[in-house]
Amino acid sequence: MGDKLKGRNAVVTGAGRGIGRAIAIALAEEGANVVVCDIGGAVDGTGGDRTPADQVVEECRKHGVKAIAQYGDVSKFADAEAAVKACVDSSGRIDILCNIAGIDKPKMIWNMSEQEWDQVIAVHLKGTFNFMRCAAPFMREQKFGRIINTTSEAWLGGVTHLNYAAAKGGIVTLTWGGAQELGPSGITVNAICPRAKTRMTDDPKVREMVVKRVEKGLMDASVLKRMDREMVDPSAFAKIAAFLASDDAAMINGQVFLTTAITIARYSKPETVTTAENPTEGPWTLDMIKAAFTPDKLLKGYVNPAPPPKEEKK
Ligand SMILES: NC(=O)c1ccc[n+]([C@@H]2O[C@H](COP(=O)([O-])OP(=O)(O)OC[C@H]3O[C@@H](n4cnc5c(N)ncnc54)[C@H](O)[C@@H]3O)[C@@H](O)[C@H]2O)c1
Incomplete structure (x- = not known):
């Protein structure tokens, strides 16, 4: 266990599973107290279960930090308020906010229902706004804060789920604009753009397709090798979030980073x-x-x- 985040207090959404879970544990390993926010739903946003959040609370506590669960829905403003309040009530501050919760409801645009659009935008984009909005006043008062949002390479125009892609694009814009508004108060706002094996991405058919293309000479074997090295448990890069949350990253603001087990890359902003x-x-x-x-x-x-x-x- 390290102490880079000792005494810091974090709220992590989507912390019950996948990337959020890995990041919550990475923060706890560095000494941060964690509010584990997770509704425990399926990838498509249906259902709910308190078990994943409760299990991550137990894992965080093994590192000697305080951890509590919040089971609310990030798309509901009142639930975001309650989660941020829980952090401030239990520890007096909210230093770190990681917006990781997400769902996916892929459809081509001509088949997508209004509800499928609204739900995905609500969880990703509004959910990120909700938590940033609720945390910002406390962070401004403290003159310290670290906000880490989650986008996706779909941000660059991922087809088959334009609801998800558009929400992720909106999160990049929230990150750029949030960095401008909050930076002068000692708050950094950055985004990660991950690649990892989670239940959201673990589709054996995708690997089979790549294997076939490599066998037919349509794709270089290095693509498969890279894929196998990147599609691993997100704990392989979760410490990048811990770094961005640390004092060492005080000057890193308004940036979007591709984060995988083998690569960290910084995106540019589009220019004419x-x-x-x-x-x-x-x-x-x-x-x-x-x-x-x-x-x-x-x-x-x-x-x-x-x-x-x-x-x-x-
Ligand atoms: N896995 C990848 O390679 C990858 C790539 C790009 C972006 N992402 C993004 O990373 C984030 C995490 O994805 P993951 O792969 O770990 O998926 P995951 O399904 O394993 O985890 C998502 C978590 O978010 C929670 N959640 C969903 N809706 C919620 C809501 N309304 N309120 C509270 N919690 C909610 C779920 O219960 C789940 O525990 C998502 O924002 C996703 O879009 C993942």
Whole structure:
């Protein structure tokens, strides 16, 4: 056990299983007291069970720290308020907030129901807002705080679950903006973008597909090797969250990190890549706009990510 977070008090959502569990334990190993928040639901957000949160509380306590469970739903503002209050009531402060809870309800957009959209946005995006909103006043008062949000590579446009991808994109924006608003109060806001084997990602069919592609020479064998090294228990990188929560990371703010068992990578913020200026003093005309959308101007270096089939008729 280390002492990098000794005396610090953390709230970790989604801490009953997977990545949240690994991070809660990593924080406890470094001496932090932990509020373990988890509804104990299925991957699709149905059901509830207190056992996972209770078990993680027991595991944290083995490291000699205080740990308590909260079984609320992160998408409900009152439950976020209660979890943050539980942390402050039991330890006097909330120093660390890790927003990890998540669900997945994959569907192509033409099959996605309004409810499937709303529920995924509510758990990921509103849930992250709820806890940031409730923790921020305490952290500002303390002039100290560490917020670690969770995005996903789906943020970059993951198909088959646009509800999830859009929520994860929103979390990146919350992280960038939150860092700007809270940084001057001694609070850092960063996000992790994990790759790990959890019940959310453990699909043997994906590995089988990669094996077949490697066998057919359609994919390099290094892809499979990398996959096998990365799709492991999230405890392999959970200490990255402990680092971001520590005093050593005081100057790391507003960043998004890919976190796997073998890699830590820092994402850039998108920037404009091509520009066209209005050549007149008046409004853009259709002719001027058409002249701007050319391969030497706005479309320089552009590739359509999903062109229609060539034979398709309009
Ligand atoms: N596993 C990966 O490789 C991966 C990749 C990218 C992003 N993520 C993200 O990491 C986070 C953790 O995912 P995981 O893979 O550990 O999944 P997981 O299903 O193992 O764990 C998610 C936990 O969140 C809890 N939870 C879900 N909805 C909740 C709610 N409304 N209120 C409170 N708790 C709730 C669940 O009960 C569960 O314990 C998620 O935000 C997920 O989107 C995971």
